Amino acid sequence: MTANIFFQGESYSLQDGETVLECLLRNGKDVSYSCKNGVCQSCLMHSTQGEPTKESQLRLKDSLKAQNFFLACQCRPNQDMGIETLNVEKEFTKGIIYDKEMLCHNVVAIHIKPLADIEARPGQYINLMVEGVVRSYSIANLSNKDGVITLHIRKIANGIVSSWAHDKAKTGDSVLLRGGMGDCFYLGTNNENSFPILLAGTGTGLAPLEAIVLDALDHGHKGKIHIIHGGLKPSDLYHMEKLQSLADSYENLSYTPCVLNKENSVIDIYEGSLDAIVNSAVSTADKINLRAYFCGAPEMVNLLKKNTFIAGVSSKHIFSDPFLQKHT
Ligand SMILES: Cc1cc2nc3c(=O)[nH]c(=O)nc-3n(C[C@H](O)[C@H](O)[C@H](O)COP(=O)(O)OP(=O)(O)OC[C@H]3O[C@@H](n4cnc5c(N)ncnc54)[C@H](O)[C@@H]3O)c2cc1C
Numbered sequence: 117m118t119a120n121i122f123f124q125g126e127s128y129s130l131q132d133g134e135t136v137l138e139c140l141l142r143n144g145k146d147v148s149y150s151c152k153n154g155v156c157q158s159c160l161m162h163s164t165q166g167e168p169t170k171e172s173q174l175r176l177k178d179s180l181k182a183q184n185f186f187l188a189c190q191c192r193p194n195q196d197m198g199i200e201t202l203n204v205e206k207e208f209t210k211g212i213i214y215d216k217e218m219l220c221h222n223v224v225a226i227h228i229k230p231l232a233d234i235e236a237r238p239g240q241y242i243n244l245m246v247e248g249v250v251r252s253y254s255i256a257n258l259s260n261k262d263g264v265i266t267l268h269i270r271k272i273a274n275g276i277v278s279s280w281a282h283d284k285a286k287t288g289d290s291v292l293l294r295g296g297m298g299d300c301f302y303l304g305t306n307n308e309n310s311f312p313i314l315l316a317g318t319g320t321g322l323a324p325l326e327a328i329v330l331d332a333l334d335h336g337h338k339g340k341i342h343i344i345h346g347g348l349k350p351s352d353l354y355h356m357e358k359l360q361s362l363a364d365s366y367e368n369l370s371y372t373p374c375v376l377n378k379e380n381s382v383i384d385i386y387e388g389s390l391d392a393i394v395n396s397a398v399s400t401a402d403k404i405n406l407r408a409y410f411c412g413a414p415e416m417v418n419l420l421k422k423n424t425f426i427a428g429v430s431s432k433h434i435f436s437d438p439f440l441q442k443h444t
């Protein structure tokens with residue numbers, strides 16, 4: 117049976133195996149999306165008639181499931197559905213840019229003060245709406261304490277939101293936020309936690325990892341914490357001094373910056389591939405108790421997850437946020 121979707125007063129027939137998002141895009145509808153992979157939640161919609169499929173609600177919070185929200189890129193309905201886009205005023209929170217600073221040649225930090233509480237843990241990601249476009253960014257600070265959310269945004273050539281962040285955004289501008297989402301956050305509850313933590317990522321993958329380290333230290337985490345940040349060349353790394361000075365202050369924290377090519381730099385950086393360093397760190401770790409966090413470039417995140425699992429770490433203890441880009 118062909119299912120139909122009813123959207124903005126029109127009816128559209130779904131083709132075989134087609135998602136709600138694909139059907140709307142095929143019919144020229146200007147709806148929000150990015151990863152098409154069920155991760156970023158930019159395509160979140162609301163069902164006004166008919167149950168969303170289980171797959172389209174898998175990664176949503178219970179409160180959203182109960183209100184019939186669903187991810188359009190994961191929804192292949194087998195019955196008619198009435199759907200609507202998000203009520204931006206209701207679902208997004210207004211925030212004001214509080215400060216902005218360059219962290220390295222291609223990464224800018226944007227500090228945003230939300231005007232209402234955002235329920236998010238350091239390391240989770242939020243959805244940022246700018247000029248009608250929604251993209252995901254990870255929280256890089258102790259946002260729940262600071263009352264400010266810090267994002268690290270890498271410049272992407274012709275990227276809509278990253279270009280806005282680098283070239284247009286200024287103190288006092290308002291933005292819209294929604295979140296937090298994802299499993300990348302510190303799981304310890306008290307200062308007795310002694311499990312080892314390994315965190316690794318490339319580029320702005322550092323954002324959630326740094327927030328998780330800060331949160332673990334803030335909780336008085338007793339186990340070893342090792343953070344590994346990779347780039348192609350020395351100028352791609354940022355927060356080196358900050359992380360090294362943190363590692364100097366906490367006996368249980370170590371920090372390894374690494375690049376594929378040192379380019380004659382005299383700075384103390386490891387030269388080699390991130391996955392080799394991570395493999396070596398995992399091989400000597402207490403694999404039964406290790407909690408591993410991997411964020412950033414999707415290919416690297418997937419490789420690190422696979423290697424760590426093969427090395428003997430339970431998939432339940434591996435947390436990751438691949439920074440999936442817009443899928444056209
Ligand atoms: C869970 C999650 C967390 C994320 N956290 C962060 C974060 O903390 N910091 C951060 O900087 N980004 C993060 N991202 C990526 C971010 O959401 C955007 O995809 C990115 O900023 C590009 O958006 P844009 O609007 O500038 O580019 P778009 O307008 O989406 O893309 C423009 C063009 O560039 C291509 N493109 C997009 N990204 C890349 C890329 N990485 N490499 C090559 N080509 C690309 C697109 O395919 C498109 O053709 C995260 C993504 C996810 C899913």
Ligand code: FES
Pocket residue numbers: 149150151152153154155156157158159160187188189190
């Ligand atoms: S979750 Fe649907 S586009 Fe990313």
